[in-house]
Amino acid sequence: MMRRTWHTEDFDAMGWHDVHVHGLKLENFSVEEGSCDLVLDIDYLLQWDTCDDGMFRFTVCRAELRFHQVRNLKLALDYASTSAGMCPFSIHGIQRETLRYINGATSWRWQITINWPLGSLQLDAPGFTQTLMGEPVVQQSRQWLSSAQRTGTF
Secondary structure (H helix, E strand, C coil): CCCCEEEHHHHHHCCCCCCEEEEEEEEEEECCCCEEEEEEEEEEEEEEEECCCCCEEEEEEEEEEEEEEEEEEEEEECCCCCCCCCCCEEEEEEEEEEEECCCCCEEEEEEEEEEECCEEEEEEECEEEEEECCCCEEEECCCCCCCCCCCCCC
């Protein structure tokens, strides 16, 4: 059975290089905590394979990457200086560092580097959940799903 959900504990075994982001939204606002969830609608690359002809084959699935109880969100995406039009942005990678608060509590500072167009997202959150939202598609030479392949609503 294929795995469909990952959590913060799985971070070191996961990767998001060249994962395309089709949307983002803020949900589950907590006025008391001053936080919300940041939800990214992504095409997650489950597997990269090299074919005999030197081309790549990708197993891609629509997924929801949800960071919980987000604070201190910084967004920077620069579509204006690129030479192409609007398209899903592409993640270069996700790094994290431990935050230690004065009261002894810990959390994570997440840095999401964007490779197309230039940009980044930075946020503080105790963790994430990533859930596959459809069925995986195997395709050559393309790391993202077309609009027709991305069925359902977000």
